[in-house]
Amino acid sequence: MAQPIFFKSPPSSTLAEIAALTKAHLVDPARGAHKIRGLASLDEAGPMHLAFFDNLKYADQLAATKAGACLVSPRFEAQVPKGTAVLRANKPFQVFVELAREWHADALRPRSWFDTEGIAPSAIIDPTARLEDGVIVDPLVVIGPRVEIGAGTIIGAGAVIGADVKIGRDCNVGAKTTIQFALIGNNVLIHTGCNIGQDGYGFIFFGPAGHVKVPQTGRVVIQNNVEVGAASTIDRGSLRDTVIGEGTKIDNQVQIGHNVTIGRHCLLAAQIGLAGSLTIGDNVALGAKVGINNHLKIGDGAQVTAMSAVKDDIPPNGRWGGHFAKPTKQWFREIIAVERLARDNETKGEGKE
Known part of the structure; x- marks a missing residue:
């Protein structure tokens, strides 16, 4: 449930009002006047909370919930306890998220820690930098020469923005983030502790004089509506730019090497x-x-399972996994074959000391 210390409390709403807002069906209209004052998980919810259920793994929590109301699909409607009002929805989690976005808009993007407007006195901003109206700069920020930052953008405490960087409108740059040699679009969220635009890992290895560094003269280009998770790193290109496509969402602690091009609306987990x-x-x-090797191509719509090591190109819409990664059907067949072989060996007594 939302913690009032950190996030604003949602408005008190009746079940009838919630049903009208979300287009969910209140199965028992007589409960329409019941007040809901927050959202919570099934196991933490009380009579004033709305929860949701859409996964059988949590059937025990549904049976024991004390929630005042529960969003649930018609398939599981009969499993809701009698004391909990039913809001029927074909996609309960989606409806729950829509309501959460309405009630907790302040949690959708990082905010200034200081609830202030304008530029903190301790920020260091080069006189040639240009900040549009409405930019918020928190304490101890450093902004270099010729930087441009669009209206509505928030620069978190201790962030460092290098010379000539361009940041669009309505962006958030998290505390202790460094950005250099980069062009960043609008509505980009960069969480705390990221490093963007530093040298790529480029060397001529094992030469007579040791490892010879290759100049990294490209940029990082981050298109609109991208999100970069905390402590992630994006290296600038060597000859061509490193590009993150529009709408892509990157989780925490992701490393993106030089010259990488990522398309639109991709999902990269931690x-x-x-x-x-x-x-x-x-x-x-x-x-x-x-982990994906260099100079490969991953086609549109491809999916790769967690902890896979990719050494080959993946075709469009491919479903790959394993170490080394291969089509998942082939991977699963090989796993089954190995398990069968191990069982057969145990039955025969092979492999025993």
Whole structure:
């Protein structure tokens, strides 16, 4: 449930009002006057909370819930306890999220920690930088020469913005983030502790004089509506730019190497490592801790399961996984074959000391 210390309390609403707002069906209209004052999970909800159910893994929590009301699909409606009002919806979680976005808009993006407007006195801003009206700059920020920042953008405490960086409108740059050699679009969320635009990992390895550094003269280009999770790093390109496509959402602690191109509306879960000069298409989903080798192409709509190691190109709409990654059907067949072989060996007594 939302914590009032950190987030604003939602308005008190009747079930009838919630049903009208969300287009959910209140099964028992006689409960329409019941007041809801917040959202909560099934196991934490009380009589003044609205919860949702759409996963059988939580059937025990549904049976024991004390929630005042529950969003639920017609399939599971009969499992809701008698003391809990039923709001019927075909996609209960989606409706729950829509209501949460309405009630807790302040949780959708990072805010200034200081609830102030304008530029903090301790910020250091080069006189050649240009900030549009409505930019908020928190304490101890450093903004370099010729930087441009659009209206409505918030720069968090201790962030450092290097020379000539361009940041669009309605962006959020988290505290202790550093950005250099980068062009950033509108409505981009960069969470705390990110590093964007630093040198890529480029060397001529094992030469007579040791490892020779390759100049990294490209940029990082982040298009509109991208989100970058905390402590993620995006290296600038060597000859071409590193590009993050519109609408892509990147989780925490993701490393993106130089010259990588990521398409539109991709999903990258935590602790992914992308080697240099990799090209990823649109609408690609990569599970947590995926590693992808350099100079590969991942086609539009591809999906890679968590903890996979990718050494080959993946075709559009491919479903791959494993170490090394391969089509998931092939991977599953191989796993089954190995398990069967192990069982057969145990039956025969092989492998025993």
